[in-house]
Amino acid sequence: MITFFLVGLIVHVVFFLSIFDIYFTSPLVHGMTPQATPLAPPASRLVLVVGDGLRADSLFTLLHNGSSRAPYLRNVIEERGTWGVSHTRVPTESRPGHVALIAGFYEDVSAVAKGWKENPVEFDSVFNESRHTWCWGSPDILPMFAKGASGDHVYTHTYPAEEEDFASTDASRLDSWVFTQVKSFFQSAKSNSSLRASLLEDKNIFFLHLLGIDTNGHAHRPVSQEYLDNIGLVDTGIAELVSIVEDFFNYDGRTAYVFTSDHGMTNWGSHGAGHPSETLTPLVVWGAGVQNAHRVTEPQSYNDGYLQDWKLEHLRRVDVNQADIAPLMASLIGVPIPVNSVGVLPLLYLNNSDQFKAETMYTNAIQVLEQFKMKMTQKKETTLSFLFTPYHTPFHSPLSVSHQISLCQSLISHALEGLVYYHTYDRFFLGCSVVLGFVGWTSYVVLVILKTHAGLNRHPSLLKQIPSHTLARLCICVTVVITMFLLIQRSPVTYYIYCLLPVPVWYSVLRESGTLTDLIRSAPSLPLWKCLGYFVLVAFGIELLVVSFFHRAMLTVGLAVLSVWPFLSGLFGKAKFRSLSWFLGCLCLAAFPLMPVVGREPIIHLKVYHTILTCPTEQMIHVAVCAYVPYLTHSSLQQKQGLPLLNQIISWTTLASSMIVPLLSSTRLFHRLLSIFLSLTATYLLLSTGSEALFPPVLSWLMFVWINIEQEAMLAQGVSGRQELSTIDFSANIDITKIRQLKLDDIRRSYFFVFFIITAFFGTGNIASINSFDPASVYCFLTVFNPFIMGGLMMWKVIIPFIIVMCTFETIQVATQLSSRSLFLIVLVISDLMALHFFFLVQDYGSWLDIGTSISHYVIVMSMTIFLMLLSVVTHIFTTQRLILWRRPKMHFP
Known part of the structure; x- marks a missing residue:
């Protein structure tokens, strides 16, 4: 059994890792020659301002009285700049967003997972190509560009990480800190001759990373006054910044300005997925070399309705992909385009001669073509000549300045297609x-x-x-x-x-x-029709689970079908009460997949009802306290009084003890299961913000009923030696002589287990909720931004329903006299069939959200299979072992 378990684990780990080599390999190639436009650039320096977490509509939408919450930037749009929407790609997170902005390529998921501040791979950036770059802002973003730069010409100024506190009384002070530091920097440069000399050189970049908007959005939602006021503060800060910069350089007209955002944010204060509120970010460019506001009279091609809502239909809107901003910044100050950039220069932002535009576009085309050639050379060297199939390119060579700009754009398009071709060659x-x-x-x-x-x-x-x-x-x-x-x-x-x-x-x-x-x-001796019927039903059930990954409501359909199982199987006549309990439990659980997974408003009072649903044991007081702690925390944060220390201590203590307390209880079936349920539910309560707090008790209720009704099913089948539930002790040695052979009904039991595992995962969430979770869920534990601790807490929240289902399945194995290996092998086959199905559904075309979702489905199923193997061992220990902290002294009698 141990050998088979280890071999199966290794095989599934290999299958799981294969998806990263097939779909998650780094797109970067090295060894290309940097390409720069030979003509003189229009700007000597560039100021890049990134309002982290700023949505496009939050900036562009006017107030009810017709005024703008960002009057300075609105004036720039209407009078002396070019504007548009920058379209980001999934995952809409800070690191990949900034990499796309500054390096010009979309970072692969594996790189995001390997390091948030560090660089798992070396990549070129506009900062690296500049003469000097000065940065101010978050310690989570700035270091990766400084450490990835060659030489020592990227200077960072960051505030302590502890300042990124979602419970802060005023998160906009993060942005105020940046503006204050920049102001002091230019002030000190007036009396520092060496610094002043560096500033007066060309090809310099000033980068301001403003995290206040993102922090206020997480803490108070993007529709809050704190978030909207922070936009006004940023607008005022930019106006003052421009005045300071222009004054320092004597209004020489050689400064270009770019204002944008790395990602947006949903109405409930999260980001990471592909909702338009997360992928549509503002872009405003003005200054040296930038086209002034261009008024139009004809209707524009954008039919998304935003122009009318924003009252900007009279001004030309120029949308870009986020990676296009990197070549735009490079062309404005005359530095080479980052060698790994896949961005296409948006010419409509440039105010220069046709020759400059043609030369710049030609440079962009050669830069992308260099990547294509390097990728082709690498693949050709590692492929047998008779097996190598080259990408058929309609490239024209050599190109010259006299060629039309459209030819360069066509060249870039085909080169990017060729890059994808060779990147996916194997x-x-x-x-x-x-x-x-x-x-x-x-x-x-x-x-x-x-x-x-x-x-x-x-x-x-x-x-x-x-x-x-x-x-x-x-x-x-x-x-x-x-x-x-x-x-x-x-x-x-x-x-x-x-x-x-x-x-x-x-x-x-x-x-x-x-x-x-x-x-x-x-x-001939098998009940063929019955076998065929089981396999057809299981095949239909597997397809239902596959569809549920795309539409959670299918779980509701599945639970509705499962609810009538006792009536169809004849169990109702023998166990009416348990059959009705099963029916009601399935219908109650069926309500959760219909609820929204994200965007829920905190419903703290539901946790009180949850406490009432729990059974009165010695742990009930603890559960009641944990139900009250989120209420106190929520109230304290609303009043901007921060996270109470006592609440934080209770939360972390509850988390630490959740795996220990059940081991102190009796190993009798119901005693141990109830202790596990109460202990894990206490932690789940601390991680809940709304109706999902009711999910564990409803799930546990149905699991208890499942255990009882399986006993009735065994009795109906006439299985001898059936063990009464009241006598089952998890720690007792299993009598091997009573282990029976598999029956067709065991296929149903295994499918029920897989169905409930999927329900445990998707019952209160889905892909969007994992990528775009609400940070408010972890506020009882911490409010200072830490992506890894927060991610770990959210994963534990996901695992808790898994453990409840796994403990139930462990009980059913014992109660039905079936070896754990037997049922688990059937579960393994069902899970692997689902994983194989999702492997065929993985796609590398369509929107980035579709591609990412298809890959995520396979990763989730494979992770679940591997995880269930490991969790089965943990669950066995969780149910059978008991800790004895002290023993009563033995009494000795004469």
Whole structure:
């Protein structure tokens, strides 16, 4: 059992990691020559201001009286600048947003996961190409550009990380700090000759990262007065900043200004997913080399309705992709475009000669083409010549300044397509290897189930007459051929794993394939129609679970169908009360997938009802306290009094004790399960902000009913030796002689388990809620921004319903006299079939949200499978072990 568990874990880890090599590899290539426009740039310096978390509509929408909350920027838009919307890509987070803005490429997900402040890969940026760059702002953003720059010409000034507190009385002070520091910087430069000399040089950049808007949005929501007032503060600060800069440089007209945002924010104060409120950010550019406001009389091509809402339909709107801003900034000050940039220069922002525009666009095209050539060369060197299929490009060469700008734009478009082509060159090959291994593993598990637990009639098998050494030699030959092929192509080490793993898997399948012959010969004695009916229902159920990943309401449909199971199976006549409890429990749980996953307003009083639903034990007082702590925390934060220290102590103590307290209780079935439920629910309460607080008690109620009703199902099947629930002790040794063979009904039990696991994950959330969670959920624990601790707390919140379902399944295994391995193998097959389904649904076309979601589904199912393997061990310990902190002294009698 241990060997099989470890092998299965390794296989699934390999399948899980394969998706990163296929879809999450870094798009960066190195070795290109930087490209810069030879003509003199229009600006000597550039000021980049990023209002972190600022939505486009929050800036552009006018107040009810027709005035703007950002009058200075509004004046720039209407009189002396060019404006538009910058479209961001998923994930809409600070790090990838700033990388796209400043480096010009969209960072792969693996890089985001490897480091928030550090650089997992070296990449070029506009800051790196500048002569000097001075930065002010958050310690979470600035260091990655300083550490990624060559030389020592990027200077950062950051405030302490503790200042990023969502419970701050006034988060806009973060932006005030930046503006104050910039003002002091220019003031000190007047008396510092060396600094002044550096400032008077060309190709300089000043970067202001303003985190106050984002922090206020998380703490108070984007519709709050704090968030909107912070926009006004930023607008005033920019006006003063421009005055200071222009005064320092004697109004030489050589300064360009760019104001934008890294991402937006939902109405409920979160970001990370692909909602328009998160992906639409403002872009305002003015100053040296920038086109002045261009008035139009004809209707513009944008039909999203925003122009009319913002009262800007009379001014030309120029939308860009976020990565396009990097080549725009580079062209304004005459530095090379970052070598890894995939941005396309938005010419409508430039106010210069046609020759300058053509030269700049030509430079942009050559810069992208350099990446294409490098990518093609790398792939050609690692592919056998007769297998290499080049990308058919309609490139024209050589280009010159006399060529039309449209030809350069066409060149950029085809070069970017070629980059994608070579970046995904091995995708089909790797995908086939993974699928081959997947199918082989699933086939092997099915054969193991049939051989070990199905009680088939044994017959001599023709396949077993094939000598084992013949199969071994065949596998060795295949392994040598694959290895030589990969060696010649100089493939990465991971390729060997993906391509060689199917060999031992299929070797095991061929060795066990005699079991298939036994099944065929036993077919006449099997209830074929009943078997066919079960498999059809399970196949339909698997498809329902697959669809539920896209539409959570399908879980409601599934729970409604499950609710009538006792009536259809005949259990209602034998256990009316339990059948009705099952019916009501399923319907109550079915309400949660219909509730919104994000955007919920805090409903603190629901937690009081939750406390009433819990059973009166010695832990009830603790649960009641935990239900009250979020209310006190919410009130304190609303009054801007910060997070009370006592609440924080209670929260962290509850979290730390949630895995210890159940181990102190009795190992009797209901005592231990109730203790687990109350302990985990106390933590869940502290991480809840609304109706999801009711989810654990409703789920636990249904799980208790499931345990009881499975006992009735066993009795209806006439299973002898059925153990009464009241007598079950988790710590008791299982009598192996009472372990029975698998029955068709065990397939239903396994499917129920998978269904409830999916419901536990999606019942109160989905992909959007994971990518775009509400930070208010963790305010009982901390309010200072820390992405890893906050992410860990949210993951624990997700795991808690898992543990409740896993403990229930552990109980059912004991109560139905079935080995844990038997049911778990069926669960493994169902999960792997779902994972294989999602593997085929992964796509690399369409919107970035569609691509990311399709990959996320596969990752979630594979993570769930691996996680369930590990969690089954944890759950077994959680239910069977007991801690004895003290023992009563033995009494000695004479």
